[in-house]
Amino acid sequence: MAKPIRLLIYRRLAAGIGLAVFATALIFLHGMLRVALQPAGLYTGVVLYALIIALTLFNARKKFPFLPLWRASTWMQFHIYTGWLTVLVFLLHTNWSWPHGTMEQILEVLFILVALSGVLGLLISRWLPSRMTRSGEPIVYERIPALRVQLREHIESRVQQGEEATGSSSLSDFYVGHLRAYLDRKPGWWLALVGVDPVLLRVHREMQALQRYLNPDEQVIARELEECIEAKRDLDYQYAGNRLLKLWLFVHIPLTYSLIILGLVHGCLAMRYTLGWF
Amino acid sequence: MTPGPPAEETSGEVAFMARPKRWSVPYSVDMKPEMVDALLAVPPFSTIDARRFPERLPLSGILLNDCRVTEYKTDEIIVRQGDYGHSAFLILAGAVRVILGELPAGVLGHRSSRKPGFWRHLARAFRPSAYPEVRRSRQTNSHDTKAAGAGIFLQDVPGTLNQYKMVQLKAGEIFGELAALSRTPRTSTIVADGPVRLLEMRWQGLRDVRRHAPEWKEHIDRLYRERSLLSHLRETPILRHLSEDALKEIGDQTRFETHGSFDWNTTMLGGDLSHAERLAREPIIHREGEYPNGLLLIRGGFARLSERYNHGERTVSYLGKGGCFGLAEIAHNWQNPDATSNLRQTLRAVGYVDTLFIPTVVVEQLILPTLPPDEFERLPTIFLPGPTGRDLTSSSRLDTDLLEFFVEHRFINGTATMLIDMDRCTRCDDCVRACAANHDNNPRFVRQGPVWDGIMVAQACMHCVDPVCMIGCPTGAIHRDSAQGEVVINHETCIGCGTCASGCPYHNIQMVAMRDEAGRHLVDHTTQTHIMQAKKCDLCIDDPAGPACVRACPHDALTRTDMNDTHTLAAWLNR
Numbered sequence: 101m102a103k104p105i106r107l108l109i110y111r112r113l114a115a116g117i118g119l120a121v122f123a124t125a126l127i128f129l130h131g132m133l134r135v136a137l138q139p140a141g142l143y144t145g146v147v148l149y150a151l152i153i154a155l156t157l158f159n160a161r162k163k164f165p166f167l168p169l170w171r172a173s174t175w176m177q178f179h180i181y182t183g184w185l186t187v188l189v190f191l192l193h194t195n196w197s198w199p200h201g202t203m204e205q206i207l208e209v210l211f212i213l214v215a216l217s218g219v220l221g222l223l224i225s226r227w228l229p230s231r232m233t234r235s236g237e238p239i240v241y242e243r244i245p246a247l248r249v250q251l252r253e254h255i256e257s258r259v260q261q262g263e264e265a266t267g268s269s270s271l272s273d274f275y276v277g278h279l280r281a282y283l284d285r286k287p288g289w290w291l292a293l294v295g296v297d298p299v300l301l302r303v304h305r306e307m308q309a310l311q312r313y314l315n316p317d318e319q320v321i322a323r324e325l326e327e328c329i330e331a332k333r334d335l336d337y338q339y340a341g342n343r344l345l346k347l348w349l350f351v352h353i354p355l356t357y358s359l360i361i362l363g364l365v366h367g368c369l370a371m372r373y374t375l376g377w378f
Numbered sequence: 379m380t381p382g383p384p385a386e387e388t389s390g391e392v393a394f395m396a397r398p399k400r401w402s403v404p405y406s407v408d409m410k411p412e413m414v415d416a417l418l419a420v421p422p423f424s425t426i427d428a429r430r431f432p433e434r435l436p437l438s439g440i441l442l443n444d445c446r447v448t449e450y451k452t453d454e455i456i457v458r459q460g461d462y463g464h465s466a467f468l469i470l471a472g473a474v475r476v477i478l479g480e481l482p483a484g485v486l487g488h489r490s491s492r493k494p495g496f497w498r499h500l501a502r503a504f505r506p507s508a509y510p511e512v513r514r515s516r517q518t519n520s521h522d523t524k525a526a527g528a529g530i531f532l533q534d535v536p537g538t539l540n541q542y543k544m545v546q547l548k549a550g551e552i553f554g555e556l557a558a559l560s561r562t563p564r565t566s567t568i569v570a571d572g573p574v575r576l577l578e579m580r581w582q583g584l585r586d587v588r589r590h591a592p593e594w595k596e597h598i599d600r601l602y603r604e605r606s607l608l609s610h611l612r613e614t615p616i617l618r619h620l621s622e623d624a625l626k627e628i629g630d631q632t633r634f635e636t637h638g639s640f641d642w643n644t645t646m647l648g649g650d651l652s653h654a655e656r657l658a659r660e661p662i663i664h665r666e667g668e669y670p671n672g673l674l675l676i677r678g679g680f681a682r683l684s685e686r687y688n689h690g691e692r693t694v695s696y697l698g699k700g701g702c703f704g705l706a707e708i709a710h711n712w713q714n715p716d717a718t719s720n721l722r723q724t725l726r727a728v729g730y731v732d733t734l735f736i737p738t739v740v741v742e743q744l745i746l747p748t749l750p751p752d753e754f755e756r757l758p759t760i761f762l763p764g765p766t767g768r769d770l771t772s773s774s775r776l777d778t779d780l781l782e783f784f785v786e787h788r789f790i791n792g793t794a795t796m797l798i799d800m801d802r803c804t805r806c807d808d809c810v811r812a813c814a815a816n817h818d819n820n821p822r823f824v825r826q827g828p829v830w831d832g833i834m835v836a837q838a839c840m841h842c843v844d845p846v847c848m849i850g851c852p853t854g855a856i857h858r859d860s861a862q863g864e865v866v867i868n869h870e871t872c873i874g875c876g877t878c879a880s881g882c883p884y885h886n887i888q889m890v891a892m893r894d895e896a897g898r899h900l901v902d903h904t905t906q907t908h909i910m911q912a913k914k915c916d917l918c919i920d921d922p923a924g925p926a927c928v929r930a931c932p933h934d935a936l937t938r939t940d941m942n943d944t945h946t947l948a949a950w951l952n953r
Contacts (some may be wrong), residue, residue: 106952106953107949107953108934108953162808162811162930164500165808165811165812165815165816165926165929165930166812166815166816166921166926167500168921168922168923171928171929171931172808172929172930172931172932173931173932173933173934175932176932176933225804225933228804229800229801229802229803229804229805230800230801230832232800232805233800233801233829233832234832237829238800238805238826238829238834239826240824240825240826241805241807341805342805345804345805345806346805346806
């Protein structure tokens with residue numbers, strides 16, 4: 101029996117075909133305008149600015165979740181595909197060339213950064229969640245610091261118990277020398293991308309080296325510590341993943357607002373010198 | 379004296395008030411002590427020994443605070459089939475007609491729920507709630523109205539009289555106890571047969587009268603069994619084409635059975651148990667390989683269908699209310715008496731299961747010969763609530779493992795379970811923020827919960843088929859919305875006792891400290907402790923566009939789904 105096309109794949113296909121048709125029509129129209137010696141740059145500029153405003157409305161919609169204004173997922177799809185279309189309009193507007201004016205150059209850099217951060221965000225949003233889901237239990241981001249403290253307190257108490265029971269300082273020396281710093285450390289967002297933590301590797305190495313100084317009772321505690329280190333690794337990955345999934349928005353959104361403001365100034369100047377307005 | 383709402387006084391950073399009690403808000407303010415005295419002087423209340431009731435819960439108190447007297451005009455609808463009800467009725471004077479059969483919505487005058495419109499929602503954006511969880515001085519009191527169908531008259535009375543069978547109930551008789559006691563929709567439409575005067579008793583009162591008056595308990599339980607049996611048989615697809623007489627004959631030979639334990643909600647989470655140990659805890663109703671000696675209809679609760687697989691058992695499906703077991707085998711044996719087939723699967727009680735058992739001989743004599751040929755052909759498939767396990771596992775993400783996960787955590791009880799596809803969820807928390815924006819700045823769910831194969835069942839009220847949270851509520855504050863059946867809390871009558879929160883086996887109800895409109899914490903002036911209220915997801919019942927969490931998810935990662943609708947569930951999982 102033939103497998104039915106999945107809904108999300110079908111949606112992607114339909115939107116992709118729609119986008120291709122729209123893009124072809126736009127390129128054709130732009131060519132017609134140029135052949136007809138019309139101010140194509142002005143028209144594409146207006147369309148480009150309108151598209152950027154329309155894209156920004158997605159963020160505005162999030163501020164009013166109780167309004168019956170389509171589902172956020174519909175807005176998201178609109179945002180993604182209109183975003184691609186905006187890139188095309190931008191390229192038509194700039195004639196696929198690097199501008200000469202300083203303001204135009206700043207605008208172009210801003211646009212490229214906004215577009216790139218958007219694409220990067222989309223890729224991260226599609227790629228990272230499944231990796232995070234399979235790297236330990238999903239944890240609410242705000243709870244991670246508390247869990248980290250809890251884990252550290254548990255380890256400290258076990259190490260202390262071990263020292264008191266065996267009279268040996270091997271575990272506590274290891275804790276003070278290597279483990280405490282690792283437990284206190286907040287990982288960077290890059291950990292979610294790289295996946296390999298050199299500090300953790302060092303801790304594992306030291307842990308292996310430690311085995312030769314442990315008696316059987318201490319080895320039991322050491323095994324427990326290894327489990328705790330695994331738990332910390334999962335926490336770190338969830339923390340880094342959550343940060344990365346949020347961080348790109350701190351680039352994308354402020355740059356978008358800068359683009360809107362500078363774009364408005366650019367538009368007013370273009371109107372002033374092209375049409376004699378203002 | 380009728381107790382009024384708790385009075386408030388303020389002092390500094392907190393506001394003091396009397397802690398709300400069970401009868402702080404009576405069922406009706408029109409119920410007066412003299413009416414109670416009159417009721418106590420006539421049957422059936424005059425036959426009840428009032429001394430059996432505890433001092434804190436006197437019969438007169440129940441009549442005063444848990445009852446109301448309502449009057450209906452000729453042909454006025456008292457209860458409508460399909461609506462959720464929380465009360466039973468005693469006919470004081472006059473008569474009513476019970477309509478047997480399903481009336482069209484137009485005849486019943488169903489009104490769409492009055493939800494606030496776009497502009498009112500827009501206005502909320504400009505005056506958001508400044509503090510989380512405010513107890514407003516004036517909130518809607520859903521109790522002080524007649525039943526859901528009241529004020530609406532049966533349309534086309536002569537046509538209805540000709541088309542449908544009716545049963546007349548007269549003064550002294552009780553109706554509505556089925557929906558009130560079983561937390562299920564009304565099974566019939568009942569209209570006034572001339573002017574009628576009724577005593578309406580909310581289910582908490584009915585429960586307490588049953589508890590302390592054995593003669594009432596016996597009478598109501600008998601009615602419950604008789605009426606629920608016939609109503610269930612009528613609703614069963616395979617019996618729909620049978621006459622009332624045939625149904626009665628089947629009913630006479632049908633056995634009520636209950637399997638498992640009613641306190642399943644208090645013992646369900648056996649965290650460290652292995653799969654085999656969990657299965658061993660679930661009582662077997664019918665075992666794979668046994669001869670099918672009867673047809674089993676599920677009336678309530680859930681059952682697990684499993685089959686042997688090497689040295690273990692694998693779950694292939696689950697059955698809820700309306701499910702049917704053994705029919706395919708009985709039909710096969712009836713057609714092929716020389717090559718009989720035994721049961722192909724084992725049926726186990728998950729928690730507790732109420733079943734109706736119809737002996738094979740009755741099925742063979744009364745049901746199978748009258749089945750239309752096309753229905754007979756489809757027998758193996760039409761009576762399961764969803765696709766069978768084999769269908770599911772062959773091509774779906776809803777495989778045996780995920781089914782096991784849903785059954786073992788009892789998530790199959792949910793009608794609006796929040797599922798999050800963690801492979802798509804970017805942890806943006808837009809769902810949580812949207813929920814908070816819709817509910818006094820305090821989200822009504824937590825975005826965490828058990829995960830299997832990337833599917834998280836989040837901690838949000840599932841609006842269960844069997845909402846056990848409602849069982850202990852002393853005031854009826856937690857109830858089902860009469861039209862849609864969502865489990866909601868009336869914040870006017872919630873006294874913050876926490877019974878629902880501790881009764882919810884999924885921990886989806888939270889007790890929250892309340893504030894007044896100035897943002898001060900409300901404190902009980904006697905005990906100096908916070909005034910609490912139960913809070914939970916209400917599926918954004920006032921929102922015209924539906925649950926905000928679903929609408930707010932930009933990645934299509936979140937859904938609210940009826941776990942008994944496995945077709946929709948499988949379609950979402952396999953998007």
